[in-house]
Amino acid sequence: MELQAIGVQHPAVRQVQHIQNNTAPNRYKLFVAEGLWAHNMLLEAGAPIDTFFWCPEAIYADEAHRRAEEIAARADRSFRISLRTLEKISERDKPDGLLSLAALPRWDAGDLRFGKTSLVLVADGLEIPGNLGTLIRSLDACGADCLVLTNRKTRLTHPKVIRASQGTILTVPTIEFEQTADAVAWLQRHRFTVLLADTDEAVNYRQANYSGRTALVVGSERYGIGKEWYGHGYQRVAVPMLGSGDSLNVSVSASVLLYEARARKSSW
Amino acid sequence: MELQAIGVQHPAVRQVQHIQNNTAPNRYKLFVAEGLWAHNMLLEAGAPIDTFFWCPEAIYADEAHRRAEEIAARADRSFRISLRTLEKISERDKPDGLLSLAALPRWDAGDLRFGKTSLVLVADGLEIPGNLGTLIRSLDACGADCLVLTNRKTRLTHPKVIRASQGTILTVPTIEFEQTADAVAWLQRHRFTVLLADTDEAVNYRQANYSGRTALVVGSERYGIGKEWYGHGYQRVAVPMLGSGDSLNVSVSASVLLYEARARKSSW
Numbered sequence: 001m002e003l004q005a006i007g008v009q010h011p012a013v014r015q016v017q018h019i020q021n022n023t024a025p026n027r028y029k030l031f032v033a034e035g036l037w038a039h040n041m042l043l044e045a046g047a048p049i050d051t052f053f054w055c056p057e058a059i060y061a062d063e064a065h066r067r068a069e070e071i072a073a074r075a076d077r078s079f080r081i082s083l084r085t086l087e088k089i090s091e092r093d094k095p096d097g098l099l100s101l102a103a104l105p106r107w108d109a110g111d112l113r114f115g116k117t118s119l120v121l122v123a124d125g126l127e128i129p130g131n132l133g134t135l136i137r138s139l140d141a142c143g144a145d146c147l148v149l150t151n152r153k154t155r156l157t158h159p160k161v162i163r164a165s166q167g168t169i170l171t172v173p174t175i176e177f178e179q180t181a182d183a184v185a186w187l188q189r190h191r192f193t194v195l196l197a198d199t200d201e202a203v204n205y206r207q208a209n210y211s212g213r214t215a216l217v218v219g220s221e222r223y224g225i226g227k228e229w230y231g232h233g234y235q236r237v238a239v240p241m242l243g244s245g246d247s248l249n250v251s252v253s254a255s256v257l258l259y260e261a262r263a264r265k266s267s268w
Numbered sequence: 269m270e271l272q273a274i275g276v277q278h279p280a281v282r283q284v285q286h287i288q289n290n291t292a293p294n295r296y297k298l299f300v301a302e303g304l305w306a307h308n309m310l311l312e313a314g315a316p317i318d319t320f321f322w323c324p325e326a327i328y329a330d331e332a333h334r335r336a337e338e339i340a341a342r343a344d345r346s347f348r349i350s351l352r353t354l355e356k357i358s359e360r361d362k363p364d365g366l367l368s369l370a371a372l373p374r375w376d377a378g379d380l381r382f383g384k385t386s387l388v389l390v391a392d393g394l395e396i397p398g399n400l401g402t403l404i405r406s407l408d409a410c411g412a413d414c415l416v417l418t419n420r421k422t423r424l425t426h427p428k429v430i431r432a433s434q435g436t437i438l439t440v441p442t443i444e445f446e447q448t449a450d451a452v453a454w455l456q457r458h459r460f461t462v463l464l465a466d467t468d469e470a471v472n473y474r475q476a477n478y479s480g481r482t483a484l485v486v487g488s489e490r491y492g493i494g495k496e497w498y499g500h501g502y503q504r505v506a507v508p509m510l511g512s513g514d515s516l517n518v519s520v521s522a523s524v525l526l527y528e529a530r531a532r533k534s535s536w
Binding site (some may be wrong): 012029045130134137138139140141142143164166167168171204206207231239240241243244245247248249252255256259262263268 | 302313382396402405406407408409410411434435436439440472474475508509510511512513515516517519520523524527530531536
């Protein structure tokens with residue numbers, strides 16, 4: 001395969017660094033995909049590939065050699081880079097010669113359609129990228145309709161979000177509201193019953209009612225759910241804490257709640 | 269408070285670096301505790317403090333100043349260090365002047381006593397420290413009796429295990445078997461019903477039987493449960509996967525199973 005060779009000074013290489021370090025605007029929600037596994041995921045999901053960087057010297061799997069041509073055919077532009085350049089932009093110990101800038105899908109709140117027993121999760125103010133990615137992986141697993149972000153503190157294009165989501169970020173619809181009030185209104189318009197994950201004045205999550213459409217709200221690792229979510233008469237549900245700690249990891253508690261809701265909706 | 273001042277060349281400082289980087293034997297299961305929160309946790313749990321390093325110049329909370337004397341009184345030995353030395357051994361962006369080498373409690377399989385409906389988790393071959401710590405936090409939360417480690421790949425003293433456990437590693441009993449066969453025999457001796465978290469030939473986890481004593485087994489992030497756990501007639505239980513991904517994060521799936529077992533045992 002013949003591709004234009006570029007070096008570390010090329011604007012495309014700099015762009016990768018900007019995306020990784022979040023040092024430039026990223027209006028097309030580009031993220032960095034590295035390695036065979038991530039590229040198989042891009043191809044399978046049909047994700048738009050903006051730029052493909054190919055370093056044949058670093059490829060160690062036969063499948064990666066074959067895949068390189070497919071990726072180049074799909075990418076808007078493709079370049080060949082040296083091992084030295086690859087090492088500059090890779091975040092892996094052993095980069096495998098395939099690296100792309102790809103775009104996250106964009107979802108619009110107005111385009112989503114819900115069924116009678118839809119299930120959505122609202123993540124309010126989540127701070128740790130790994131938690132957000134793990135949460136998206138759980139949303140995919142339990143067949144939730146979408147993730148709603150309010151008071152967003154971490155970007156979806158963060159490498160740790162992508163990695164922890166195990167690629168499910170390409171398929172789970174994610175929508176964001178800049179104002180919590182707009183999320184509240186949107187959920188009401190779609191007739192969701194909103195449940196706040198909160199230990200104060202809460203009912204045991206096994207006793208909650210998950211009929212109809214359910215929106216579960218979880219809050220930030222440090223501060224919990226923002227105050228804009230209170231005062232609407234929403235029920236609070238708690239996963240009982242029986243030990244010395246006072247909380248669960250947020251992606252764990254969200255997943256326990258999500259699966260409880262899914263099981264009850266499905267009568268498992 | 270008057271404490272002996274030491275510099276970066278002092279053996280105690282080197283020991284901290286060895287513990288952090290796992291570059292020396294660690295038979296007393298020492299780990300590094302940093303900051304006010306971690307020290308409050310040590311004091312509350314009554315954990316043995318081997319060495320306390322105090323850097324008053326770096327302390328910014330009044331409570332930390334007060335706590336320093338308590339910690340020095342409890343520690344086997346205490347030193348004063350400079351900001352420069354603190355920066356050499358701290359893994360934080362903004363270290364707060366309290367750093368200790370403390371010891372994890374040691375639990376012996378022979379000392380544990382179980383009730384009629386005890387619940388334990390076996391983690392077989394887990395590789396990612398953050399997952400192990402998060403798992404321990406969930407074990408604490410759901411009131412499980414202990415964590416059993418087989419085919420151990422990550423050390424309990426890893427800073428990320430400590431951090432993700434949020435201190436519950438000091439209270440949740442953890443025992444390790446070098447041979448899986450010994451764990452199998454031990455669980456049998458204690459009349460545990462063993463359930464393997466596995467998607468193949470599995471029953472839906474909501475339909476499993478959690479009466480009596482229950483041991484849930486989860487496997488490594490990449491390879492699942494080791495083959496030594498099969499062939500004993502253990503039932504397999506699965507959390508249904510309804511999306512595009514083929515698995516959940518292991519600390520998430522373990523927590524969903526643990527809380528299901530706890531809820532059923534408690535008739536929530």
